[in-house]
Amino acid sequence: MQLRNKIIISLVCAFTGLMIAIQFQSTQEPTERDTRDLWEIRSQLQVEQKKQQQLYQQIAEMESIKDQYEAMSEQEQIDTLVDSIEELEQKAGLTDISGKGILIHINPIYVEMDTEQEYPEISPELLNRLINELNNYGATEIAIENERVINITPIRYVNGKTYVNNRALPSLPLQIKVLAANPERLLDHIEVSQSRDYFAIENLDLTAEVSDELLLPKYEGNINLDNLEVNESQETGEE
Structure with missing residues (x-):
């Protein structure tokens, strides 16, 4: 695979990883005793299960996109990359x-x-x-x-x-x-x-x-990704 193609695929994987990491982040609340009732806990559990299902679906979609990239021309890869980034931004709430x-x-x-x-x-x-x-x-x-x-x-x-x-x-x-x-x-x-x-x-x-x-409206706050770490060997395809 040409170096340019590897770079494009790496960018897609990196951006996808950031969007998935956003979904895993939880609100930083002060440490305090959990006073939720059983109804609230069950409701929150259902929400988290739904998020997990969506995450699995997104991972499958990204695997499919990655396979498609490998069969595309260079210009098609660039166009698809732009479309993928726009779609991910919309899913993350970063657009109106x-x-x-x-x-x-x-x-x-x-x-x-x-x-x-x-x-x-x-x-x-x-x-x-x-x-x-x-x-x-x-x-x-x-x-x-x-x-x-x-x-x-x-x-x-x-x-x-x-x-x-x-x-x-x-x-x-x-x-x-x-x-x-x-x-x-x-x-x-x-x-x-x-x-x-x-x-x-x-x-x-x-x-x-x-x-x-x-x-x-789009989300206007700052998304804190300071705790994310990029695995350089996997991203570049090195062992």
Whole structure:
């Protein structure tokens, strides 16, 4: 194989490795006792199993692409490399994306009472619970207000504010955009979701509607790959 072809294939493999590593990264949270209930643990397990299946599928796809490279001309390899990088960037949430899905509205609920009421706020726990349910029910892409949610998105409570991607969410009402292959089915799940009950307990009203065209922004945060190491011998084909 020509040296140029080896270099092109190595670049594809290296970039693919970076994208796969992004999916393995977990949110860096302070060390604390796990207080999740059984429902939350099961939901998180289902999400992680889904990620694992997607990872295996991506590895198989990359193996197929690698085989195709070896049978291509030099210009075809370059064109395919560009297409592969664009596709990987889209899967990693690094590009704007649009499509059909559901639009979720979160509004405060006011109850008639004599005492003064605090203005409702959405907590990281509620958001994480909702995101887990959306993923389980077929969501492909999610954005909370102007923040794209990807596999390494941190959702935290800092100084009295809920932060997504290290940016504070604005006060209620909020919008959550969700792309899905079958928005109608996803909407049906949300209508009977346990999350609606949990939101209501916190004086939050959760409603949703199908939308034919939603635009989700790209992930704007920094992806930390400092802990990645490249195996030089495998990448260049040396023993």
